[in-house]
Amino acid sequence: MTATVETSYVALAWSDLAVASILVILNAGLSLWLGLGVERRLLVAATRMVVQLLLMAMVLEWLFAHHAPEWTLLAATMMVLFAGREVMARQDRRLDGWWAYGLGTGAMLLASFLVTLFALTTQVRPDPWYDARYALPLLGMVLGNTMNGVSIGLNTLTTLASRDRAAIEGRLSLGATRWVALRHVTRHALRTGLISIINAMAGAGLVFIPGMMTGQILAGAAPPDAAKYQILIMFLIAGGTAIGALSAVMLGAWRLTDARHRLRLDRLKEPA
Amino acid sequence: MLSIRGLIRRIPNGPTIGPADLDVPDGRTVAIMGPSGSGKSVLLRAIADLDPADGAVSLDGIDRHAMDAPTWRRRVIYVAADAGWWDDRVGAHFADPTAAATMLPRVNLAADALDWPVQRLSTGERQRLALIRAITLPRPPGEARIYLFDEPTAALDAESAGLVEALIATLPHEGRTAVLLVTHDAAQARRLASSGVVHLRDGALVPHHEEAAP
Numbered sequence: 001m002t003a004t005v006e007t008s009y010v011a012l013a014w015s016d017l018a019v020a021s022i023l024v025i026l027n028a029g030l031s032l033w034l035g036l037g038v039e040r041r042l043l044v045a046a047t048r049m050v051v052q053l054l055l056m057a058m059v060l061e062w063l064f065a066h067h068a069p070e071w072t073l074l075a076a077t078m079m080v081l082f083a084g085r086e087v088m089a090r091q092d093r094r095l096d097g098w099w100a101y102g103l104g105t106g107a108m109l110l111a112s113f114l115v116t117l118f119a120l121t122t123q124v125r126p127d128p129w130y131d132a133r134y135a136l137p138l139l140g141m142v143l144g145n146t147m148n149g150v151s152i153g154l155n156t157l158t159t160l161a162s163r164d165r166a167a168i169e170g171r172l173s174l175g176a177t178r179w180v181a182l183r184h185v186t187r188h189a190l191r192t193g194l195i196s197i198i199n200a201m202a203g204a205g206l207v208f209i210p211g212m213m214t215g216q217i218l219a220g221a222a223p224p225d226a227a228k229y230q231i232l233i234m235f236l237i238a239g240g241t242a243i244g245a246l247s248a249v250m251l252g253a254w255r256l257t258d259a260r261h262r263l264r265l266d267r268l269k270e271p272a
Numbered sequence: 273m274l275s276i277r278g279l280i281r282r283i284p285n286g287p288t289i290g291p292a293d294l295d296v297p298d299g300r301t302v303a304i305m306g307p308s309g310s311g312k313s314v315l316l317r318a319i320a321d322l323d324p325a326d327g328a329v330s331l332d333g334i335d336r337h338a339m340d341a342p343t344w345r346r347r348v349i350y351v352a353a354d355a356g357w358w359d360d361r362v363g364a365h366f367a368d369p370t371a372a373a374t375m376l377p378r379v380n381l382a383a384d385a386l387d388w389p390v391q392r393l394s395t396g397e398r399q400r401l402a403l404i405r406a407i408t409l410p411r412p413p414g415e416a417r418i419y420l421f422d423e424p425t426a427a428l429d430a431e432s433a434g435l436v437e438a439l440i441a442t443l444p445h446e447g448r449t450a451v452l453l454v455t456h457d458a459a460q461a462r463r464l465a466s467s468g469v470v471h472l473r474d475g476a477l478v479p480h481h482e483e484a485a486p
Contacts, residue, residue, distance in 0.1 A: 166356030169322060170402075173355075174367070174409055175346030184358050260321055261341040266284060 008220030063132040072132040076139050080109050083147045090151040092271045093158040095255055103251055107150050111244030112143045115236050123232055141212060141233050142240040145197060149241035150248045153193025157252045158268055160185040168263050178257035186253050193245035197238050204234060273297045274418045274450060279327035281318040289314050291327060292477045296418060299444045301451040303461035306472035312454040315472065316420040320350035332416050346409065347416060353423040355402035357390045362401060371408040379404065379435050395427040400436060407443065416448040423454055440464060
């Protein structure tokens with residue numbers, strides 16, 4: 001059942017969401033029937049998604065009403081900290097100690113804040129420039145994609161450094177610096193980290209309509225305006241992913257070696 | 273001369289190798305023997321500064337920490353038993369492919385081996401190519417160099433092993449060059465080690481005559 005309110009979009013009722021959730025329940029049933037063993041994870045992830053998005057909506061509503069830059073900054077920082085935890089959870093081999101969390105989080109903090117500030121102050125230019133209605137959704141879009149690039153790049157770096165130990169040390173043994181010895185690994189890690197945004201840009205508008213453009217069209221925006229916003233977001237995401245993946249991979253390579261240009265796999269935890 | 277004093281390599285959750293004292297003079301070869309797992313490769317890696325270790329290692333009286341690590345490893349070259357490859361083409365691994373090409377027949381390898389894909393190489397071919405890769409690494413005239421060979425004939429048939437052994441035997445006769453060799457072959461150690469054989473026993477280096485004593 002849908003309820004039409006006085007807006008340019010069709011608002012959804014709770015019963016609409018309940019009907020749509022049947023698809024997730026069907027997925028879980030399929031997993032049980034086929035013995036895939038993912039039904040519990042699927043239901044937990046769906047429940048988490050619902051709770052997280054509703055909480056986020058409440059927070060955004062409060063922030064939009066209060067125009068408090070310090071609270072906007074706090075919300076943005078919390079988003080980055082949670083993203084850092086996700087990056088750490090996606091690593092097969094984690095760096096030791098604080099680095100497991102700090103490296104990915106630091107890379108994302110740098111990339112997402114830099115790119116979002118750039119967009120807010122030069123292209124979108126809301127008044128004030130830190131208006132939560134623009135700042136937080138932009139940060140969220142950039143952060144979500146940067147998180148993918150950083151986690152994939154870091155995971156590729158640590159996996160390849162372990163797998164190609166003989167090749168890396170073969171170069172070190174012949175007098176190569178750590179950067180030269182790790183070059184084939186860092187290049188591969190960066191390529192892998194960037195491939196998802198390259199594919200997304202290549203397929204946008206041809207294979208799929210991206211999320212933000214879809215959202216704006218559903219909210220009543222004219223398709224050309226929605227396309228412009230989507231193009232801006234794609235550029236921001238590409239920039240953020242590149243900065244994030246590059247800083248994470250190079251910092252990771254630095255941590256996986258030492259000042260005497262040795263490969264330090266002892267700084268990695270083996271996969272559980 | 274390579275000089276090692278009190279070298280200790282502590283392996284996390286493993287045995288401690290050392291303290292080791294050893295001199296390898298220019299123009300000489302020293303062989304290290306010992307049972308599998310005794311830490312011979314660990315010792316060579318520590319000398320090459322590939323793993324953190326305590327103690328002093330110097331070349332011609334200059335401590336390794338007085339020079340940057342890449343410079344040290346161009347002068348004290350570790351050649352692993354199963355050396356690594358990082359490019360698809362064999363030739364891409366050689367700093368001086370021309371010099372390498374002239375050396376290939378000496379270890380029973382085809383002259384065009386540098387054009388081969390690495391994937392095509394057998395274990396023995398890889399081992400011989402890794403040896404050539406190390407000894408053709410360019411060096412300034414008069415600069416001292418030490419080769420750390422880790423079981424350089426382990427994967428070779430008798431004929432190839434003989435050729436590699438003959439090549440290693442010539443190295444100390446080239447200006448200011450010495451060899452430190454790890455081997456399981458006692459006869460090979462006797463043939464090549466002009467400056468003696470040492471045994472690694474319980475983490476410590478002992479001269480061959482003490483090892484043989486009851």
